[in-house]
Amino acid sequence: MKRIFRKIFLAYLVVIVVLTTTILYFSFSIIKENHQNNLIENLLNINNPIDRAIVPLLLDSNMTRMDSLVKVIGNDIKVRITIINNEGIVLADSQKEPSKMQNHSDRPEVIKAFALGKGSSIRYSSTVKKDMLYVAVPIKVNGKLLGVSRLAIYMDDFDDLISNLRVRILQIVFIVVIISLILAIIFSRNITKPIADLVLVSKAVAGGDFEVKAIAETNDELKLLADSFNNMIDKIRYLFQKTNRQKEELINIISSIQEGIVVIDNEGKIKLTNQSFNKIVNNESAVGMFYWEIIREPAITKIVKKLKDSDKNRNTEIILNDEYYICNASHINDRKEIVLSLYNISHLKKLENIKKEFVANVSHELKTPLTVIKGYIETIEEEIDEKNKKYLNIIKNHTNRLIDIVQDLLTVSKLEDNNIKLDISEFKLKPFFANVYDTFEQRLKNKNLYLKINLADENLVLEADEYKLEQLFTNLIENAVKYSEQGGITISAVKENSGMRFEVADTGIGIPDSDIGRVFERFYTVDKSRARNYAGTGLGLSIVKHIVNLHKGSITVESKYGTGTKFVILIPLIGLNSDIT
Numbered sequence: 001m002k003r004i005f006r007k008i009f010l011a012y013l014v015v016i017v018v019l020t021t022t023i024l025y026f027s028f029s030i031i032k033e034n035h036q037n038n039l040i041e042n043l044l045n046i047n048n049p050i051d052r053a054i055v056p057l058l059l060d061s062n063m064t065r066m067d068s069l070v071k072v073i074g075n076d077i078k079v080r081i082t083i084i085n086n087e088g089i090v091l092a093d094s095q096k097e098p099s100k101m102q103n104h105s106d107r108p109e110v111i112k113a114f115a116l117g118k119g120s121s122i123r124y125s126s127t128v129k130k131d132m133l134y135v136a137v138p139i140k141v142n143g144k145l146l147g148v149s150r151l152a153i154y155m156d157d158f159d160d161l162i163s164n165l166r167v168r169i170l171q172i173v174f175i176v177v178i179i180s181l182i183l184a185i186i187f188s189r190n191i192t193k194p195i196a197d198l199v200l201v202s203k204a205v206a207g208g209d210f211e212v213k214a215i216a217e218t219n220d221e222l223k224l225l226a227d228s229f230n231n232m233i234d235k236i237r238y239l240f241q242k243t244n245r246q247k248e249e250l251i252n253i254i255s256s257i258q259e260g261i262v263v264i265d266n267e268g269k270i271k272l273t274n275q276s277f278n279k280i281v282n283n284e285s286a287v288g289m290f291y292w293e294i295i296r297e298p299a300i301t302k303i304v305k306k307l308k309d310s311d312k313n314r315n316t317e318i319i320l321n322d323e324y325y326i327c328n329a330s331h332i333n334d335r336k337e338i339v340l341s342l343y344n345i346s347h348l349k350k351l352e353n354i355k356k357e358f359v360a361n362v363s364h365e366l367k368t369p370l371t372v373i374k375g376y377i378e379t380i381e382e383e384i385d386e387k388n389k390k391y392l393n394i395i396k397n398h399t400n401r402l403i404d405i406v407q408d409l410l411t412v413s414k415l416e417d418n419n420i421k422l423d424i425s426e427f428k429l430k431p432f433f434a435n436v437y438d439t440f441e442q443r444l445k446n447k448n449l450y451l452k453i454n455l456a457d458e459n460l461v462l463e464a465d466e467y468k469l470e471q472l473f474t475n476l477i478e479n480a481v482k483y484s485e486q487g488g489i490t491i492s493a494v495k496e497n498s499g500m501r502f503e504v505a506d507t508g509i510g511i512p513d514s515d516i517g518r519v520f521e522r523f524y525t526v527d528k529s530r531a532r533n534y535a536g537t538g539l540g541l542s543i544v545k546h547i548v549n550l551h552k553g554s555i556t557v558e559s560k561y562g563t564g565t566k567f568v569i570l571i572p573l574i575g576l577n578s579d580i581t
């Protein structure tokens with residue numbers, strides 16, 4: 001506030017100083033000029049009677065008389081009188097002996113008098129050694145120029161007068177300036193005080209005090225400003241209370257959520273946790289600490305890093321204190337903060353494990369009796385009569401189907417085993433697919449279908465679990481053969497930056513749009529009546545998906561119902577050890 005006061009005050013000061021100096025400067029020069037003009041006028045007036053007294057003596061050439069007359073008059077009227085002839089020779093002078101004086105034809109006032117009819121000048125007189133004002137007028141008789149009469153007065157008096165005047169004026173100006181400055185201080189205070197009050201009020205509001213009010217005693221713009229400011233305080237108070245209420249509600253909601261929730265800032269410091277999170281990590285004072293000090297789980301550090309690199313929400317499965325959690329990470333507040341939610345899936349994991357174990361055990365137990373049944377069917381098939389052969393065929397088909405299901409279930413169980421290890425090796429794709437081709441050669445011939453293998457490069461190699469990839473392609477080609485009645489299957493492989501991209505396309509019956517999202521689910525078969533025709537287990541694509549996931553790859557399917565189906569598989573060339581989904 002002192003700054004504004006200083007600025008306004010300085011502005012006043014500058015205006016006052018500029019105004020007074022300008023007025024002083026001009027008034028001094030005007031006064032001086034007026035006074036000089038008056039003096040010149042007076043000297044010219046005095047000159048007339050003097051000329052009249054001198055002319056007869058001049059005509060008589062009575063220089064001695066003229067000189068004494070000039071001395072008497074000059075002494076009386078305190079004016080120096082000098083009579084000069086046409087050649088500039090001094091004929092008479094009231095203060096000096098004319099014969100001892102220089103030729104005066106070069107004096108400015110004399111030159112002007114001869115040329116213009118009158119002349120004046122102020123200058124230093126070498127004769128009397130003082131500053132003097134000279135006024136010279138020509139002496140004429142009947143139009144004949146006889147010389148010049150020059151009157152002069154000392155400038156001492158005039159200078160004294162002017163400096164007296166200056167002192168008086170300066171005294172008055174000084175008093176006026178002092179009064180003006182006092183007024184300037186009062187005006188500046190009047191302007192800055194309401195602003196200073198407003199600053200105090202705004203500081204109080206910034207500090208959280210919404211009960212203060214800005215008061216302006218004047219009835220001008222500052223009053224309007226104070227009124228708007230008060231309105232603003234009311235609005236801020238209302239919004240503040242509303243936000244606080246909403247914040248409390250939100251905190252209550254977050255606290256009551258079963259999932260553990262933690263908000264971390266850009267540097268990884270914990271800003272907020274809920275009760276469930278505190279319980280999970282067994283720490284009530286996690287706020288303010290780094291999240292890695294609280295949850296020592298590398299998978300979380302990885303998803304936080306991945307989330308920072310791209311906006312996609314991430315989730316991963318983690319184990320904390322022997323409990324399983326799905327940890328989800330997403331951005332909030334314009335990417336400034338990250339919220340992690342921990343959902344306990346231990347009960348689901350337990351159920352899933354029980355289910356897996358049950359399926360594996362049942363499949364295992366069923367495998368032997370089914371193989372025995374199949375064996376007996378084949379034995380009695382030889383001996384049975386034609387009538388009963390029809391029924392035995394039905395039993396045989398269903399037994400084969402059961403054996404397929406059991407086999408597929410065992411495969412799925414093995415793939416789902418948490419301890420499963422991939423047997424990674426580097427193998428060439430050309431012999432790999434040649435082998436796959438051989439497996440299907442007969443079935444393709446039977447259905448009159450082709451199988452084309454298009455490798456972008458003859459020497460393509462892949463680092464993966466060869467046996468499982470064989471299972472993957474066998475399942476896909478089996479489906480393609482099963483669901484195609486004409487045309488054939490085209491397999492292509494091309495190496496891309498992100499991995500090896502395979503396509504398995506057929507010209508079969510296709511998959512309806514409504515089913516395409518579910519074909520990878522276990523036991524899912526499109527349209528039961530159609531499935532019966534083709535007799536599948538509904539586990540083939542589930543096995544395929546498992547194998548792709550184990551390789552950290554991806555699989556998508558495109559299909560046009562009635563035209564064909566295309567599966568696109570991407571197997572990454574690196575990163576098989578990453579555990580982030």
Ligand code: ADP
Nearest residue numbers: 479480483510519525526536537538539540541
């Ligand atoms: P299934 O053993 O019944 O073939 P899958 O899991 O292999 O089971 O396939 C699931 C369903 O997806 C199948 O019932 C089938 O209707 C459909 N399907 C899979 N592959 C193809 C394909 N190449 N063409 C048409 N439909 C297909």
